[in-house]
Amino acid sequence: MNKMLVVVFDNEKAADAGRHALRKLHDEGDITLYATAVIARDAKGKVAVKEVVDRAASGTGIGLAVGALVGLMAGPVGMVVGAMTGTLAGAIRDFWVAGVDLDFVEEAEKMLLPGKVALVAEVDEEWVVPVDSALEASGGKVFRRARSEVIDTQFDHSIAAFKGEIEELEAEATHATQEAKSKLQAQIVVAKAGLARSVQHAKNRVATLKNEADAKGLALKKQLEHAQGEVRGTLEDRVQRVESAYHARGAKLSKAWGLTKEALAV
Numbered sequence: 001m002n003k004m005l006v007v008v009f010d011n012e013k014a015a016d017a018g019r020h021a022l023r024k025l026h027d028e029g030d031i032t033l034y035a036t037a038v039i040a041r042d043a044k045g046k047v048a049v050k051e052v053v054d055r056a057a058s059g060t061g062i063g064l065a066v067g068a069l070v071g072l073m074a075g076p077v078g079m080v081v082g083a084m085t086g087t088l089a090g091a092i093r094d095f096w097v098a099g100v101d102l103d104f105v106e107e108a109e110k111m112l113l114p115g116k117v118a119l120v121a122e123v124d125e126e127w128v129v130p131v132d133s134a135l136e137a138s139g140g141k142v143f144r145r146a147r148s149e150v151i152d153t154q155f156d157h158s159i160a161a162f163k164g165e166i167e168e169l170e171a172e173a174t175h176a177t178q179e180a181k182s183k184l185q186a187q188i189v190v191a192k193a194g195l196a197r198s199v200q201h202a203k204n205r206v207a208t209l210k211n212e213a214d215a216k217g218l219a220l221k222k223q224l225e226h227a228q229g230e231v232r233g234t235l236e237d238r239v240q241r242v243e244s245a246y247h248a249r250g251a252k253l254s255k256a257w258g259l260t261k262e263a264l265a266v
Helices: 012-028 060-080 088-098 102-111 129-137 150-173 178-224 229-258
Strands: 002-009 031-041 047-054 117-125 141-146
Touching: 002 012, 002 060, 002 102, 012 031, 012 117, 012 129, 031 060, 031 178, 047 060, 060 088, 060 102, 060 117, 102 141, 117 129, 117 229, 129 141, 150 178, 178 229
Parallel strands: none
Antiparallel strands: 002 117, 002 141, 031 047, 031 117
C-alpha cells in the first residue's frame, strides 16, 4: 500500500541512519522507497529542509507527495521542495497532493519538537513490521498514513456541483420572464465557465497521475533488475497495483468530465 511516513529522531545523525535503513529495505525488496526529505526544527522553532532525495531520478513525478507534506510541516520553507504558496489554496493543494489528512500533519508536527529532526518519505509496503523495526532501532518514532484519493473526490464534487447548478438555472429559465431569463442566461454562462475549469483541472490531474505512475514504475523496474525469488514476485505485484490504480483513477476522472459535454453545450 502507498503510504506517507514521518519519522521523528533526536538528531540528524539518527535520521541519516533511518534513511539508510529505508534504503536497505528498498534494496532488499521489503518496501519501495520513492522519495525522502529531512527537515529539522531548531531551538527557536524554525524549520529547515536539510535534504531531499528522489530515488527514481525522474523529477517532480515522484517527489511531489513528499514535497507537499514537507510544505505542510515546514510552512513557507516548504517552497524549496513542495507546492506550498503561503495561501489557503496552496495549503489545500498540498493536502491533496500529499494525500493525507490534517490530523496526521498535526500529530507529526506536535512530535517535531525544537531540536528534533524528521525523515519524511513515500513508500509502498505490504506490512509495517520491517519498517517499524528498522526505524525504531535507529531511534525513530514512526507516523504513517495511507495516501488517500481525496483530491479525485474533490474533482468529482466540483464537476457535479457545477452540473447541478446549470441544470437548475436552465430549468428556471424555461419558466422565467424575458428580463429574468436574460439574467439567468448570464449566470448559466458563468457556471459553464466554472464547469469547464473543473474539467480542465481533472484532465491535468490525470496527466499528473500518469507522470507519477510512470515514475513509480521506473523505480519498481530498477528494483526488479536485482530481485530474485519471492521478492521478485512481490515487486511484480506492486507494479500491477500501481498500474491498476492509475488506470482506475484516470478512468473515473475521464468519465466525470466526459459526462459534462452536454452541460457545456451552448
